[in-house]
Amino acid sequence: MEADGGAAPSQGQLAPPAVEAVAPPKVERLNPVVQQQLNLESVKTRALGLYKTISHILEDFEAFARSNTTPKWHATALIIVPYASALAFFKYLLEAIFTGSLLGSQRKKKKSFDVISELLHCRQDALGQFSMVSMDLFNIVEDIKNVSKAFVVYPRNVNAENATILPVMLSSKLLPEMEAEDTTKREQLLLGISGLPVHMQIEKLKTRIDMIGAACEAAEKVISDCRKAYGLGSRQGPTLVPTLDKVQAAKIQEQENLLRAAVNFGEGFRIPIDQRQLPTSLPSHLADVLSFGDGAQNLGDNAGAYGKNTSSFSSNQGVLQTAGGQLIGRSVPSPSNAVSFDNASTPPMAYANSPRSGTNIMNTPSPQQQVQQQQQQRQKILQLPHQQQLLVQQQLRQSSAAGVLGQGVMSQLHDLTGQTQQKLQQITNMSASMQSQSLLPRIQFGLTGGHTQRNHPSQMLNDQMFGMGPSNPANMIAMQQQQQGGFGNISTHTQNLQSGMVNLPNTTQNPNFPQQRQQNQS
Amino acid sequence: MECVVQGIIETQHVEALQILLQGLCGVPKDRVRVHEFCLKSGPNLGVVPSEVRLLCDLAQPTPTWTVRHAGGAMRGAGAEQLSVLVRSVVESKVSNNALRFFYAVGYKLDHELLKIGFAFRFQRVVPITVTVTSANRMPRLHAIDDAVPLTPGIQLVEITAPAAGDNYNEVAAAVSSFCEYLVPLLHLSKPGVSTGIVPTAAAAASSLLSNSGGKAI
Numbered sequence: 001m002e003a004d005g006g007a008a009p010s011q012g013q014l015a016p017p018a019v020e021a022v023a024p025p026k027v028e029r030l031n032p033v034v035q036q037q038l039n040l041e042s043v044k045t046r047a048l049g050l051y052k053t054i055s056h057i058l059e060d061f062e063a064f065a066r067s068n069t070t071p072k073w074h075a076t077a078l079i080i081v082p083y084a085s086a087l088a089f090f091k092y093l094l095e096a097i098f099t100g101s102l103l104g105s106q107r108k109k110k111k112s113f114d115v116i117s118e119l120l121h122c123r124q125d126a127l128g129q130f131s132m133v134s135m136d137l138f139n140i141v142e143d144i145k146n147v148s149k150a151f152v153v154y155p156r157n158v159n160a161e162n163a164t165i166l167p168v169m170l171s172s173k174l175l176p177e178m179e180a181e182d183t184t185k186r187e188q189l190l191l192g193i194s195g196l197p198v199h200m201q202i203e204k205l206k207t208r209i210d211m212i213g214a215a216c217e218a219a220e221k222v223i224s225d226c227r228k229a230y231g232l233g234s235r236q237g238p239t240l241v242p243t244l245d246k247v248q249a250a251k252i253q254e255q256e257n258l259l260r261a262a263v264n265f266g267e268g269f270r271i272p273i274d275q276r277q278l279p280t281s282l283p284s285h286l287a288d289v290l291s292f293g294d295g296a297q298n299l300g301d302n303a304g305a306y307g308k309n310t311s312s313f314s315s316n317q318g319v320l321q322t323a324g325g326q327l328i329g330r331s332v333p334s335p336s337n338a339v340s341f342d343n344a345s346t347p348p349m350a351y352a353n354s355p356r357s358g359t360n361i362m363n364t365p366s367p368q369q370q371v372q373q374q375q376q377q378r379q380k381i382l383q384l385p386h387q388q389q390l391l392v393q394q395q396l397r398q399s400s401a402a403g404v405l406g407q408g409v410m411s412q413l414h415d416l417t418g419q420t421q422q423k424l425q426q427i428t429n430m431s432a433s434m435q436s437q438s439l440l441p442r443i444q445f446g447l448t449g450g451h452t453q454r455n456h457p458s459q460m461l462n463d464q465m466f467g468m469g470p471s472n473p474a475n476m477i478a479m480q481q482q483q484q485g486g487f488g489n490i491s492t493h494t495q496n497l498q499s500g501m502v503n504l505p506n507t508t509q510n511p512n513f514p515q516q517r518q519q520n521q522s
Numbered sequence: 523m524e525c526v527v528q529g530i531i532e533t534q535h536v537e538a539l540q541i542l543l544q545g546l547c548g549v550p551k552d553r554v555r556v557h558e559f560c561l562k563s564g565p566n567l568g569v570v571p572s573e574v575r576l577l578c579d580l581a582q583p584t585p586t587w588t589v590r591h592a593g594g595a596m597r598g599a600g601a602e603q604l605s606v607l608v609r610s611v612v613e614s615k616v617s618n619n620a621l622r623f624f625y626a627v628g629y630k631l632d633h634e635l636l637k638i639g640f641a642f643r644f645q646r647v648v649p650i651t652v653t654v655t656s657a658n659r660m661p662r663l664h665a666i667d668d669a670v671p672l673t674p675g676i677q678l679v680e681i682t683a684p685a686a687g688d689n690y691n692e693v694a695a696a697v698s699s700f701c702e703y704l705v706p707l708l709h710l711s712k713p714g715v716s717t718g719i720v721p722t723a724a725a726a727a728s729s730l731l732s733n734s735g736g737k738a739i
């Protein structure tokens with residue numbers, strides 16, 4: 001048997017580089033690199049295991065068939081015969097792979113899979129095994145498809161007889177030997193009637209098929225009768241649906257909620273403040289990580305300033321003190337609407353004409369700064385490439401905050417094609433609020449450098465802009481690039497979008513905010 | 523980005539689930555023993571708090587540390603149609619002074635937990651990881667040896683697969699189709715959506731456990 005090292009791949013697709021690295025053409029076994037790359041060991045192991053399982057099942061079947069020689073089971077006997085050939089094929093396949101010989105066609109694999117799926121409709125108590133077996137088989141078929149891409153068909157003998165048809169056969173990975181096998185099987189099948197005229201052959205085959213069909217139906221009937229006799233129900237649905245009693249179900253539901261909240265949000269794991277002292281003996285992986293002194297300072301209070309867990313919000317607004325009297329974990333009383341920033345509610349009450357000083361942004365968090373940061377973000381949206389601007393503008397049109405926009409903007413948006421994307425709604429509403437205010441702070445934004453926005457606006461951007469979907473990475477890169485020095489562009493963009501809004505008085509903004517918020521939350 | 527679904531299973535059926543997963547994945551299971559620190563940023567780091575998780579893998583001979591940040595989930599009509607949750611994730615291996623570093627930067631320990639169980643990592647169109655763990659809480663700070671399960675009767679099953687912005691639909695489809703194989707034993711859903719247990723799980727589990735003779739793989 002020739003190894004595949006010297007043959008050029010007939011498919012012309014990907015030939016793994018390891019194949020070309022197989023140097024000597026007459027080697028008996030495959031290069032171990034190739035073996036490893038194609039994961040042949042695992043395929044072999046699985047195929048062998050599957051082979052054992054299938055033979056085991058076949059033995060069961062045959063034992064049963066022998067003990068029950070009633071006609072009902074003839075159908076299964078008929079099915080077992082090709083099954084045995086599927087097993088034989090498997091064995092052939094395995095040997096072929098490992099001695100470097102060639103893989104056969106895909107048809108037989110499909111046939112064996114069909115056979116197995118037929119078997120699934122037989123004996124009921126073997127169903128559990130078969131689901132595993134068929135799954136294994138399916139997986140192996142998939143893997144072998146991948147493996148077989150690395151192998152090529154190399155004909156054993158080329159002579160005048162098959163030279164002309166060889167290329168076609170090679171392209172379909174068909175061997176002359178397997179072709180010969182096929183024809184012998186066909187002859188076997190048509191034994192006795194191949195001499196007859198064709199239409200009679202067809203009729204005889206049809207009667208044979210009908211006989212098998214009748215046998216299968218009889219088997220079905222027997223199975224369903226047995227099901228009814230033993231009270232097992234129909235095949236499709238679950239046999240008996242055991243219902244949990246209410247108490248048990250409620251308990252499980254409660255446990256489930258506890259577990260889900262714990263894993264996703266940390267409920268139930270927080271240690272009360274008074275118990276948060278470093279133990280004297282730390283586990284080994286923490287021993288050199290935490291020294292005794294500095295661990296206690298870093299314990300935030302439960303639920304802390306950020307109020308995600310409303311249940312413990314009020315109870316843990318305390319000051320944690322160690323023995324040394326240090327203040328730990330101050331809880332910052334934050335406005336309640338700072339909680340769900342990730343969930344994109346509308347900005348809190350903003351005072352459009354209140355002064356904003358660039359230097360105070362990081363030191364004193366206040367609602368104004370939240371709005372300011374949002375404004376800066378919205379302006380970055382304006383700096384996005386035009387396509388994304390269109391998207392944002394579509395959202396403006398479709399958002400319910402039309403009152404804020406004014407007529408001028410609406411007229412510009414009417415001719416934009418629409419794609420409803422609720423992902424951008426929150427940005428939309430913030431854009432609306434921003435646009436109406438951006439006339440004012442144009443000058444002031446020049447003072448605030450990009451560096452102050454490094455931390456959480458990118459977080460907010462990541463969280464809130466996430467909804468833009470597949471086009472995300474490009475957006476974020478664009479926004480980040482423009483974050484640094486793009487403030488000079490603000491004026492042009494605002495003029496583009498707000499030519500109709502110059503007359504919009506700023507004092508009308510405040511009444512609209514509650515309106516927006518309600519619209520958002522409804 | 524990653525696609526993630528979660529489900530719960532009763533502890534008595536975990537062994538059957540393991541057998542099923544072994545048959546489906548074809549790889550040996552990995553032990554999971556992770557000490558997870560959930561850190562929340564202090565007010566000096568911004569108005570919006572951020573959460574970062576430090577995972578210390580104790581199953582290895584030498585503990586390895588990973589830092590992980592999970593972002594908000596994808597929202598919108600498209601996301602609602604998916605049966606999996608898609609969210610942005612940043613993960614990296616770090617050295618063991620990451621905890622000190624985060625404390626120094628201003629993060630505070632919000633809570634910690636210990637996850638004990640097993641995981642299967644395999645390839646099915648995309649690399650998929652199935653983790654079955656029990657969440658254990660520690661009665662005192664960092665007291666791993668005294669950890670007890672928070673919900674002794676129920677364990678968490680989590681299936682994740684990495685995704686990118688342009689292929690998350692295929693990844694979601696791959697994860698969903700894999701989840702269909704687990705239907706006899708558990709229901710899976712987006713994190714935060716309650717599912718309940720499968721009533722017929724006991725029957726499926728017993729059939730999985732009883733056929734050990736035929737599974738010489």
